[in-house]
Amino acid sequence: MRGTVFIAGLGLIGGSLAKAIKAAHPQAEILGYDIRANEVGLAEALNIIDKKADTFQEGAEQADLIILAVPVLQTEKLIRELTQYRLKDGVIITDTGSTKKRIMDCARVLEEHQITFIGGHPMAGSHKSGVAASKELLFENAFYLLTPGEGANEKEVAVLKKWLQGTKAKILEVPAEDHDHLTGVVSHFPHVIAASLVHQARKYNNSNSLISRLAAGGFRDLTRIASSSPEMWKDISLHNKDVLLTLLHEWKAEMERVIDILQEESAPLLFDYFHGAKEFRDELPAKSMGAIPSFYDLYVDVPDYPGVISEITGYLAEERISITNIRIMETREDVYGVLVISFQNEKDRKQARQCIEKHTNYDLFLA
Structure with missing residues (x-):
């Protein structure tokens, strides 16, 4: 495909999308913008982008496709800014955020200006960050969820999928509310639980430093996702607050159930509890990429x-x-x-x- 793709946010995700799009569409021009001048310079030096945009407005007004690869709170801000610019007719705007309902609600201001917005969430990542860590095949075989707005028609969704074909991801369309519930269960909620387990271990470590040494094994692996960006997960948790609160209340009830079983000293119920978890866990696809990056x-x-x-x-x-x-x-x-x-x-x-x-x-x- 020919055209200009403008990527705002040149981190791991934005840089990897730039590489994937360029690989599949070598005749396209990739414009890049980031508030971090060093990331922009590095993206240029590594030929990840063709040109830099000096301002967000400059890049947006030249683009046929705009990708907002920034944190979710920043995405909302940029969406509102886009309504003030002279964008190309037929431009498609998408994002890469981990939450969708609030972003889709915010994007209604674009639809009021007859501008197409299609929410996006590439479900892949890495322990590394920054444009230097970007990979052309970061999203290969990963799920890439799209949440088209009410103003997006099938042709526009098909055009976006064509732009994204170089990711080699499994692209699925889901409603925004379903997206946030699904990712809440299998990604956002586990991050909260991992953080809580680490906090509990840290509390006990204050009275017995042997805790941190013993936690170097399986406990460390179990809680690896707690090492993710605190800034990012603060924003995601606030964006998906309602889903997380529901899940946490359900988790609280689940733990009360375990407490009752232990107090009753019911060996059969304990066996069933662990056996049921083992059965479901063992049936999960071993090689498929899910909401949390595999290790x-x-x-x-x-x-x-x-x-x-x-x-x-x-x-x-x-x-x-x-x-x-x-x-x-x-x-x-x-x-x-x-x-x-x-x-x-x-x-x-x-x-x-x-x-x-x-x-x-x-x-x-x-x-």
Whole structure:
């Protein structure tokens, strides 16, 4: 497709969308804007964008497609600004926010000006941030949810999907309210619970510092998402407040149920509770990408001698297999390795496993 795509917000998501769109539509022009001048300069230097826009208005008024890849509260502000500009006829505006109902309500001001807005949420991410971490295939096989506004017709939705085909994502259309409930259950609510578990551990750590050492194992993995951006999750939680409050009240009732079972010392009910959770969890797709980015960890049971870590990373480097994180575990509760190596995707993890098995006889396990 030909045309000008303007991306406001040149972070991980905005940069990755720029790369994916350019790969599928090499004749398109990618304009970029960000309040952080260093990110804009880096995006230009890395050829992620074709040109920079000096102002948000400058980029918006040239665009056939406008992508708002900024935090949700900032998205609302930019939507209101767009009503004041002389936009091209037929321009399509979309966003990348993790909540949709409030944004779609805000976007009604665009529809009043006969401007098409289609909400969007690419459900992929990374432990890294910034435009330098952007990847053309960040969204490959991930779900990309669209929430078309009342003013968007099927042709305009089809045009946006065409622009986004380079993401190789699984694009689905859902109503905004359904989106916020779905993501509330499988993404927003788990982030709140993970944070609460960490707070509880921190409270007990004040009286017994052994807590933090024991939490280095499975507990750390269970609560990894609590390390996400506090600023971003503050905004998301406020945007999806009603759904989160409902889920938290339901969670409170669920915990009261567990308390009753424990007080009754009912072994059959406890078994059923854990068994039911195990059954549903084991039926979840193992390789599909969901609302929370997957972690691709490889556990290596290594012998304790100097240089063993550099030995393994050396093997991986020889085969040009990139790692995203590496750490040594102090405990072995529920997992079998002491060396944990993290990868960006399943392909890298599989190649790493084959590489290490080829060079060593160490035991390797997946989480």
